[in-house]
Each structure stands twice: as C-alpha cells, then as structure tokens.
Amino acid sequence: MQVDADFRPILGPQLVRLDPMRIKQLQDPLVYSSIDSLAKLSAHCLNLRAPLTTCEKLINSDNTLYLAWKFDEEQNVSRLLGFAKVGRKQLFLYDSQMQTYEGEILCLLDFYVHFSAQRQGVGKQLIDYLLAQEHAEPYQLALDNPSVTLLGFMSQKFGMSKPVWQNTNFVVFDELFQSFAAENGEKAPDGWNRPQTPRRIGAVSTDTRWLRNAVSGHQSKGNAMAAPVDADMTPQGALSNRAHQAKARKAHILSSKPLW
Ligand SMILES: CC(=O)SCCNC(=O)CCNC(=O)[C@H](O)C(C)(C)COP(=O)(O)OP(=O)(O)OC[C@H]1O[C@@H](n2cnc3c(N)ncnc32)[C@H](O)[C@@H]1OP(=O)(O)O
Structure with missing residues (x-):
C-alpha cells in the first residue's frame, strides 16, 4: 500500500514492533490512516464486515502490531507491505485425544500481506521477527x-x-501439546491452585492439564468453560433435561416481579 510520504523518521526500520504505547506515541494521522487502510484490506480479503484492527482499537488493547514496510527512494513513497497482530489470551484447549488444557497463549489475531507483495517472503519475515x-x-x-x-x-x-x-x-498445533507433555508431565505450574476438575464429554471423562503460563482461574464465577460438562445424550436424558429447564423457567417467571 503506497503513501506519498517518507515514514522513515516515524517508523524507523523496515520491520517494526508497535505496542499500544508506541502507537500512541507515533502521533501521526497519516501513519494511522495508512495502517487502518491496510487492515481494511485484510478484512475485505476475509469477507469480514468490519476490520479486526484499527490504530484506535490497538491503543486501547494489550495487542501488539508487527509491521513490514519500505521506503521507495526512486518514487519517494512509503509502502506498507503487511502486518501481524498478536495478543496473549487465556485459552481452554483440547488436544486430539480430548485431553483438556488451560493456559495463556500467544495468539495471531490478524495477519495480512498486501496483495502486491504476497508470496515474496514478507509473511515469513514478519512471523520470524514476531517470534x-x-x-x-x-x-x-x-x-x-x-x-x-x-x-x-x-x-x-x-x-x-x-x-x-x-x-x-482457534487453531493450535499438535507440537504444543507434545512439548507440554515433555516439559511438565502432569504437574500444574506454580501458582495454580485450582483442583483438577473432572470433565465429562458425552460418556467420556477427561482430565485437565495446565500449560506453562497458566494463571489461576475464577472458580467462584462458575463460567461455562470452567464448569464440568455433563451431557446425557440418551433420549430419556434429553427429555428430562428439557423438563428440568421448563421447570426452572417457570420457577423463574413465577419468582420475577411483575412490571406493572
Ligand atoms: C489469524 C488470521 O489472520 S487468518 C487470515 C490470514 N490472512 C489471509 O489469509 C490473507 C491473505 N493472505 C495473505 O495476506 C498472505 O498470503 C499471508 C499473510 C497468509 C502470507 O504472506 P506472504 O507474504 O504471502 O507469505 P510468504 O511469501 O512468506 O510465504 C508464502 C507461502 O504462503 C502460502 N501462500 C501465500 N499465498 C498463497 C495463496 N494465494 N495460495 C496458497 N498458498 C499461499 C504458501 O505456502 C506460500 O508458499 P509458496 O509461495 O512457496 O507456495
């Protein structure tokens, strides 16, 4: 993406790490609008209605943008070649054996190389630099x-x-689970106090394992992810679940205050 300006004094090297603080410090509307335009192309390419990335959103997030760009001295223009946006997220994962894992993982959230620069090694350079x-x-x-x-x-x-x-x-790679098993075995990392939660998926019960960067969860919140899954798949089970839900709904309606 071509811009009639010299971004060298603002962006510096051709591969640049822009964390929220750095983006805020740029204070350059043209750089902001150029990054936003590239992010719009990324969204367009994936048939998304709204872009996943804007400078404004980045400033108010914990995510980091890695940008590849170059200055064309002949034409005196700057070219934004591509970007990769990453952030750390607490994920709950299954491996291919349906073992469960929980941990903080580096996530690639948006990744795009301008169509004029694709398949020329820019994407690989960006990910190498990011890693x-x-x-x-x-x-x-x-x-x-x-x-x-x-x-x-x-x-x-x-x-x-x-x-x-x-x-x-989300997609993770099998090697993540293999590396974890090799490093930690069954041991939860220090600071993780939650007892091992048995989970039942259909008729199969599984154990939870922890990834290296796991942080403690909020048992008290009882969110759906942390609650044991206990699904009875038989027709009788489904009927009794539905009956239970109807009963709970009726009790809730009867206990609610009328609006008038
Ligand atoms: C989490 C997310 O963001 S999902 C969205 C990912 N983004 C997209 O799909 C947007 C469209 N694609 C792109 O922007 C780019 O192709 C990227 C970012 C995926 C890769 O960037 P590039 O600069 O093209 O990568 P790079 O040149 O280093 O490597 C090229 C390799 O990517 C793959 N690739 C790139 N474009 C294509 C394509 N059109 N068809 C098939 N494979 C492709 C191939 O493996 C290719 O290797 P090859 O050229 O030897 O066959």
Missing part, C-alpha cells in the same frame, strides 16, 4: 480462525502440519 521479539517458537502460536492460506503458510514455512481446531475457532 524472535516474543521469545516464542512457531508451535507456541495459536491462530484465531485461520484461513486456508494461513494454514498452508504455517505448514510450508514452519513445518506446522497438524492443526488442532478448537470449538472457539
């Missing part, structure tokens, strides 16, 4: 709802060929 800056290995990256192209890219450029889709639409 070095974040001190992470390719298998430690979770991909947020990845495109087929991104899965192909990860397989071809980083040898990550066993994606494990999660019901949250």
Whole structure:
C-alpha cells in the first residue's frame, strides 16, 4: 500500500514492533490512516464486515502490531507491505485425544500481506521477527480462525502440519501439546491452585492439564468453560433435561416481579 510520504523518521526500520504505547506515541494521522487502510484490506480479503484492527482499537488493547514496510527512494513513497497482530489470551484447549488444557497463549489475531507483495517472503519475515521479539517458537502460536492460506503458510514455512481446531475457532498445533507433555508431565505450574476438575464429554471423562503460563482461574464465577460438562445424550436424558429447564423457567417467571 503506497503513501506519498517518507515514514522513515516515524517508523524507523523496515520491520517494526508497535505496542499500544508506541502507537500512541507515533502521533501521526497519516501513519494511522495508512495502517487502518491496510487492515481494511485484510478484512475485505476475509469477507469480514468490519476490520479486526484499527490504530484506535490497538491503543486501547494489550495487542501488539508487527509491521513490514519500505521506503521507495526512486518514487519517494512509503509502502506498507503487511502486518501481524498478536495478543496473549487465556485459552481452554483440547488436544486430539480430548485431553483438556488451560493456559495463556500467544495468539495471531490478524495477519495480512498486501496483495502486491504476497508470496515474496514478507509473511515469513514478519512471523520470524514476531517470534524472535516474543521469545516464542512457531508451535507456541495459536491462530484465531485461520484461513486456508494461513494454514498452508504455517505448514510450508514452519513445518506446522497438524492443526488442532478448537470449538472457539482457534487453531493450535499438535507440537504444543507434545512439548507440554515433555516439559511438565502432569504437574500444574506454580501458582495454580485450582483442583483438577473432572470433565465429562458425552460418556467420556477427561482430565485437565495446565500449560506453562497458566494463571489461576475464577472458580467462584462458575463460567461455562470452567464448569464440568455433563451431557446425557440418551433420549430419556434429553427429555428430562428439557423438563428440568421448563421447570426452572417457570420457577423463574413465577419468582420475577411483575412490571406493572
Ligand atoms: C489469524 C488470521 O489472520 S487468518 C487470515 C490470514 N490472512 C489471509 O489469509 C490473507 C491473505 N493472505 C495473505 O495476506 C498472505 O498470503 C499471508 C499473510 C497468509 C502470507 O504472506 P506472504 O507474504 O504471502 O507469505 P510468504 O511469501 O512468506 O510465504 C508464502 C507461502 O504462503 C502460502 N501462500 C501465500 N499465498 C498463497 C495463496 N494465494 N495460495 C496458497 N498458498 C499461499 C504458501 O505456502 C506460500 O508458499 P509458496 O509461495 O512457496 O507456495
């Protein structure tokens, strides 16, 4: 994406790490609008109605943008080539054996290389730079709802060929679970006090494991993710669940205050 300006004094090197503080400090409307335009192209490419990334959103988030750009001295223009946005998220994951894991993972949230610069190595440079800056290995990256192209890219450029889709639409790679088993065995990391929660998925019960960066959860909130899943799949079970729900609804309606 071409801009009639010299971004060298503002952005510096051709691969640049822009955390929220750095973006705020840029204070340059043209840089902001150029990044926003590139992010719009990313959204357009994925058929999204609104862009996932804007400078305004970035400033108010914990996410970091890695930007690839260059200055064309002949034409005296700056070209924004691509970006990758990452953030750390607390994820609840299943491996391919339906073992459950919980931990804070580096997530690739938005990744785009301008169509005029694709398949020229920019994407690989961006991810290499990002991984070095974040001190992470390719298998430690979770991909947020990845495109087929991104899965192909990860397989071809980083040898990550066993994606494990999660019901949250995140994808992690099998190597993440293997590395965890090799490093930690069954032991929960220090600071994790929650007792092991048995989970039942259909007729199968599974154990929870912890990823290295896991932080303690909020048992008291009893959110759906932390609650044991106890689904009775038989017709009798479904009927009794429905009857129970109807009873609970009726009790709730009867206990509510009338509006008038
Ligand atoms: C979490 C998310 O953000 S999901 C959304 C991911 N973004 C997109 O799908 C947007 C469209 N695609 C792109 O922007 C880019 O192609 C990216 C970001 C995926 C990769 O950037 P590039 O600069 O093209 O990557 P780079 O040149 O380093 O590597 C190219 C490899 O990516 C894959 N790739 C790139 N484009 C394509 C394509 N059109 N078809 C198939 N594979 C492709 C291939 O593995 C390719 O290797 P090859 O050229 O040797 O066959």
